[in-house]
Every structure is written in structure tokens, then in C-alpha cells.
Amino acid sequence: MPVYADLLLNFLSRIEIIVLINMEQEKTDLTDSIRTLLVKVDIVFHVLAALLLLVACGFIIFYAFANILSPSRASMIALVNDVLLALIVLELLWTVIRFLKKQKFSLGPFLAIGIIAAVRRILLIEAQTSLMDHTPVEKLYEMGLGAGVIIVLMAAYYLSVKAQQYEQ
Template sequence: MQERVEKSLSSAEDMIYIATAVVLIVAAITLLAFSVFNFFEGFNGHIGQQISQLLDGLLLVLMLVEILHTVGIFLKKRKLVIEPFLAVGIIAAIRRVLIITAEQVNPTPEHAAVFRMTMLELGLLAAMILSFVFCIFLLRRHGRDEPVEMEE
């Protein structure tokens, strides 16, 4: 009886992971098409803004693909890999840095306090990116990027 329950739960878990993978694929393809369409449609003399928006969309697509990769590894090996999560964190932080820098093109003296907070956020994001990269370096150097066995 317990074995049947465990098998049913495992099958339900697989179906949820497969459904999640399908949604991630659809979301990534839709976002990619939308980003490229907006890039080519929106040429109005502000090429820098268009490139920034395209890059923002593409980085979000990369985040979705990294999460999809993690789901795929789990479905194949029933193991969790840590490095893709760190890669998603790096991409998310870089994406935020790009958004902040695009917004701060023309700072004004009236916004000095906001500017200081923005610089603090950029500093924290840079520290976060460096710590994620250092974690990946340690994982690869010490050979501990092996998938973690999940309890069944």
C-alpha cells in the first residue's frame, strides 16, 4: 500500500514538473518573440532604449531557460543541481543593474537622495554578483557541482 502511494505521489510530482516545463517553454518562446517584435517595431530614434529593452527581455528569457534546464535535470536524474540557480541569480542581478543604469541616464540635483540609494543598490547588486560567481568558482574547483540526490 505504501509503495503504491509513493509511486502515485512520484507520478504526480513528475506531471507537475512536466507541466511546469511546458509553461516555461511557452513563456520563453512568447517572451523571445515579443521582445524581438518590439525591438523591430519600436524604432523611433531611441536605439539605446530599444536595445536596453531587448536586452532586458533576452535576459529574462535566459532566466526562464536556466530554470527549465534545472527542471529537465531533475526529471532525468531525480537530482537537484545548484549551479543553474546561481546562474539565474547572476542573470537577475545583471538585469536589475541594466534597468537601474538605463533609468539613471539623466539624474537631476533634486533627486540626490534617490541617486545615493540607487548607487547603494548598485553596490549591493555588484557584491551579490561577485558572491554568486565565487560560489560557482568554488563548486567547480572543488568538484562539488554534482547533483544532490533527492529523498524519495
């Protein structure tokens, strides 16, 4: 009787292993299909983001041209501000396009966005304070901080380029 019990236990354990393997395969298939669905949804959202960035850039450029039609000091400041904002949006758009083309991730565009944004802020502060009789100290600190951010981002960009050259 013990021999039959051992054979029965051996047989049942093999059936259990086969069932577990089949369940694991079904889990893997389900995981793969969910992963595929999530990748497709991610691509749809990136395409939608690219289209919205393109529309936003179009509006920014439209308002920039509207500032050219009524030339004044304030409109020229707004023009420079709008052009720099359009550059930021275009950098974001190119980053999304690189993702959709499945190209390698690059840190450069994000550093460029940071540099452009810091320059834009400094120019905006300078334009605002140029109309004042007395420049508040806080504005000077903010401009100095912006300059510091630009220096740090430029150093990071330099290191990023050197690291890419070192990899190749």
C-alpha cells in the same frame, strides 16, 4: 492446567506476531503505492512547469523581437532586459529537464540564474538613471549591492565547481 495455559499463550502470541507482520506488509504496500503515486504526480507537475516555462520564454522572445522593430533607446534597454529574462527562464527549464531525466542535482544553474538576475537588475537601474539629471544615492547603493551579490555568487560558483572536481 498451567502447561495448557502456557501453550495457549504461546500459540496466541505466535498468531499475534503473524497478524502484525501481515499488517506491517500491508502498510508497506500502501506506503509504496502512495509513494509511487506522489512521484508520478510530481513528474506531471514538472512536465507542466517545463511547458509553461517554454511558453513564457516564447512570449519573452516575441516581445524582444517586437522591440527590435521599433528601435529606440528605451526599446534597446527593454530588448536586453527581455533577453536576460529569457536566459533566466531557459536556465530554469534546463533544471526541470535535468530533474525529469533523473540526472544529478547541480547548483550551477541556480547560481547562474542569480548572477543573470543581478546583472539584469544592475543594467535596468543604469538604464533608468541614465535618463535622469541627478542619480539618487539609493540607486547607487542598489547597484553596489547588486555588484556585491554578483561577486558572492561567482565565489559560490567557483567553490561549487572546485567541490565537483574534488568529488571526482
